[in-house]
Amino acid sequence: MNARNWWLMISVGLGIMLNPLNSSMVAVAIPRLQHVFGLEFTVVSWIIFSFYIGSAVAQPVMGRASDIFGRRRIFLAGLVIVFAASLLAPWSPGFGGLVVLRIIQSIGTSMVVAVGMAIIRVNITDKQASALSVLSMFTSGAAAVGPFIGGVLIHVWGWSSIFYINLPFVTASFLLAWRTIPQDKPSAALLPKQSLRQWMSRMDVPGILLFTVGLVAVLAQLLSAKSSGHVSLFNVVIGLSGLILLAVFVRHELRTAMPFIPLRTFAGYPGLIRVNVEFMLVNLLFYSVFFGLPSYLQLVRQVSEFHTGLLMLSLGLCSLAVSPIAGRWINASGPRPAQAVSAILMTVGSVWIVMLNPASPVISIILALAAFGISNGLNNVAMQAALFNNSPKEIIGVSSGLFSTSRYFGTILSSLLIGIIMGNQFSFSGFRLLGIILAVIALCLVFMSRRRSVETKGSHHSLDDR
Known part of the structure; x- marks a missing residue:
């Protein structure tokens, strides 16, 4: 494997490790965030929910988007988004803003993960299994040491440091990726000739919205009912609405030609x-x-x-x-x-x-x-x-x-x-x-x-x- 391929692996590895690193560091931050923002445990749990819901939706979507815009563009754009979200998160005026920036962060890391493996598969043909095992070390290692890194950072510099720590990794990944990831032509370069309706159908935007809104509604009302200690009519209505949306989502996925989650294929x-x-x-x-x-x-x-x-x-x-x-x-x-x-x-x-x-x-x-x-x-x-x-x-x-x-x-x-x-x-x-x-x-x-x-x-x- 030549030197350029090694630098390509490092640039991709530094990028894809951001998702497991940020999902694992927060495990140690929950008590501190609960104290700083004066929140109940169920409310502060949304700092975890938001990241995983964003990742669950964004990764398959961004994998499909890379066919339209190109893997290199998606990878670099994802890094820019992670940089911005990580820089702004500690300055959030409240917990709600922090959750929003956490979702944006999850979308950025998902853009990188969604195309990182594909970039290696396409551009490294010699000793491909070794290359993939190196990337696995980045992701597994980040998840393994994430709580330790988070614990040290929070103990020494406070909770904001678990966001700032992303900045040097993102910068290094971006600079290396800019130089080492080859330019690729989007497979769907005919995008300007497609109507908005055709583009939405290809991305299965209705399926994405049904899944996201339905899941968030069900989760929010389950946690809200537990936190308040009683089930209000509002909780019931929103919870049932979420279940109905998820049922409609399943029906939609079984019927659409290009589903967000291909349920029909697995039947x-x-x-x-x-x-x-x-x-x-x-x-x-x-x-x-x-x-x-x-x-x-x-x-x-x-x-x-x-x-x-x-x-x-x-x-x-x-x-x-x-x-x-x-x-x-x-x-x-x-x-x-x-x-x-x-x-x-x-x-x-x-x-x-x-x-x-x-x-x-x-x-x-x-x-x-x-x-x-x-x-x-x-x-x-x-x-x-x-x-x-x-x-x-x-x-x-x-x-x-x-x-x-x-x-x-x-x-x-x-x-x-x-x-x-x-x-x-x-x-x-x-x-x-x-x-x-x-x-x-x-x-x-x-x-x-x-x-x-x-x-x-x-x-x-x-x-x-x-």
Whole structure:
């Protein structure tokens, strides 16, 4: 691989790491933001919701937009947007403005992520697998050290520093990308000849709006009802309206020729649907711990942001350490054994959380984090392998897009679960209840894994009988 390709990988890597870095650093910032803005826990949870909802919508949209405007333009424009949002966020006059800028930040990082891998695939043809593994190190590493970096920054310079830290990375990525990413002609250079209606149809703007407004309405009213302690007529109307919009969204996606989320394509592949459901559930489990444990440490145990970030580092490091081992294991035995072990570890970790108390030794917390970190390292590889095993080659691109969306659904549901359980204030009793719910979900995954193994053995015996 020549020097230019290495610089191209670094420029793209510095850009795509911004999404996992910004989604993970905020885990340590929740208690500080709650105190600074004087908010209830359910309200401050929107700093997490907003980023993942924005990413869930923006990534597939921007992937499609790159066909119209070109990958290089989308990548560079995304970096500019991240720079502006990160620079302005600390100056927001209120929490609502901060959430808006957080959404803009998620859109910018999604623009970069949506085309970053494609840029590498198109422009680096020699040792492509090695190039993709290098990019994976950027994203996995950023997610792993994000809470630690966030904890150190907040402890030393305050919450605004988790936004300012983006500026040098964005600048370096932009300057390198400007020089190393080749100019590309948009595949849809005939855009001026298309009408606005044709363009909106191609981007499935109605589907995007139905999905976004419906999802936000349902989430907002669930959290609002929990926070206020009662369900008003307004809550019911808005919540039902959101459900109706989501139902209309499903109907629209099944009928439109170019859907935002291709539901019709997956109707004939039950194995593919199962993989995405399981991926959503494992991310629900992982991110419930990822976002819940820092608040437990700071609000229940009175641990500083710095030491919270240091403890959370064990989660990311275990995940990083296990990933290469998981790759070799899955190559030899397939994804199912790794998925089964992962489900068992998440069950053990969830039960361990239930057993924690405000005076539990630090080693107990590290062991719980290690269980989830190892399971996450296994799942990162096993779920991707299961996706490839269950997806026909002709729709692998679409399958990968929906796979990413399933991850975001899991993270959104994790934030929703924490917000509903905690209500106005994070509490130890709520944290213990969260552990019980996670243990039940993890046990369901163990059962699903065991059932798949039995079905597979049964199918093998049937073939032998023939």
